Amino acid sequence: MLLREVEYVKPSSLADALAALAANDGARALAGGQTLINVMKARAASPDVLVDLNGLDELKGIELAADGTLSIGPMTTYAELVGSAEARARPILGEVCAQIADVQVRNRGTIGGNLCSNDPTNHLPPLMAAVGAELTIAGEDGERTVPASAFFLGVYMTAVQQGELLTRITVPAGKRDGFAAVTLGVDGTCIANAAASLDGSLRIALGCVDAVPVLVEAGSPDDVRAAVRAAKLDPPSDVHASGAYRAHLAEVLAERAARQAMR
Amino acid sequence: MEVTVTVNGTAYERDVEPRKLLIHFLRDDLDLTGSHIGCDTGNCGACSIIVDGVLVKSCMLLAVQADGSEIETVEGLADGDRLTELQQAFSDHHALQCGYCTPGMLMSATALLRANASPSDEEIKKALQGNICRCTGYWNIFEAVKSVAR
């Protein structure tokens, strides 16, 4: 497919990238391209300028602090996270990244791109909401850090505004996590998914059932299904599942994820 | 924009529009038509190539993004008429019918065997997950790859 005409820049510093994004309302960040290139083929978006983040070493890599906090650069690919010794401090992250699509997509797709595209069927928005990740957003005027609950705003919409970039994903220490999904084929697109994390009580984030991950708290796995029912989900229907079936899956998957977290 | 790449050991320099996908650059500008376009949505893997040692789908990258890189495509596998062990195994095991998916399958399996010379059955299947074949039912492809695993 021939894309619409577009300019391309590949800055070598974060400051240059932010300047390029701020200089043009039609500028868009290009991370792994595993969503954006398809969006451009479909003409669902036609940016004037692509600002390729692949030259920014500042946005790559994973650091593990002494207290177990993980600091993940948004340009880290799924494959890099899966292979990272540091990331094993929170094993669920690698476990879930290894389930996304296929080798080729995992070799290019990035943690930051997955969160910023905020497709309701993506794997990482609910996961990051459940583990209590914090997201750092930078613009030319400085940076701010928001919790996952304030990051995901709507379908394909996040707290990252035009001219800004997600620059860091901070995941607190923890090991008692779970993730469960019903997918279209092994490692395929999620029909419904749920991530759970034990942090005092169980924090569960449900994906595919609303525009943003739905957060539910429960005291124990036995209470999870009632807690999901109390959230009064009204999921969308499509060719893969009716809304009612998705709501049912959300309950089942939330309990599975919770039981994995309690193991 | 000027793009300089090495493909299968040969250096190329071309003036490329940023909107051109890497697969079109290979096929149309460099006349390397071994890599195929099946879906153009990142789903089928027929366009799989290796860029700087990393397996990617070349319909999901811009040609300008490959500037400065070393690219390997299916044309680079055989040495003249001498097939690689993997290519010969595809032939021996009838791992292709129409052959449309084969360039991508070969690149995915090549990337696997380079990283892991003795993959398990599970690892072979997982490595080929991004490649769709509409003819063979996959079994012979799996057998071919397994036959060259150590």
Ligand SMILES: Cc1cc2nc3c(=O)[nH]c(=O)nc-3n(C[C@H](O)[C@H](O)[C@H](O)COP(=O)(O)OP(=O)(O)OC[C@H]3O[C@@H](n4cnc5c(N)ncnc54)[C@H](O)[C@@H]3O)c2cc1C
């Ligand atoms: C065949 C196929 C199957 C897939 N299956 C799944 C699946 O099952 N589950 C799943 O979760 N995903 C799936 N994906 C999507 C894939 O995971 C994408 O990689 C991901 O959604 C986007 O990441 P990216 O790095 O490719 O981002 P891009 O496509 O480059 O960017 C996506 C969006 O995020 C913005 N962006 C990227 N990085 C930043 C940043 N640091 N700051 C601000 N904005 C930014 C871009 O401007 C763009 O709007 C699939 C993709 C393909 C092609």
Ligand code: FES
């Ligand atoms: S043509 Fe690239 S994945 Fe199908």
Ligand code: FES
């Ligand atoms: S041999 Fe025909 S698609 Fe695979």
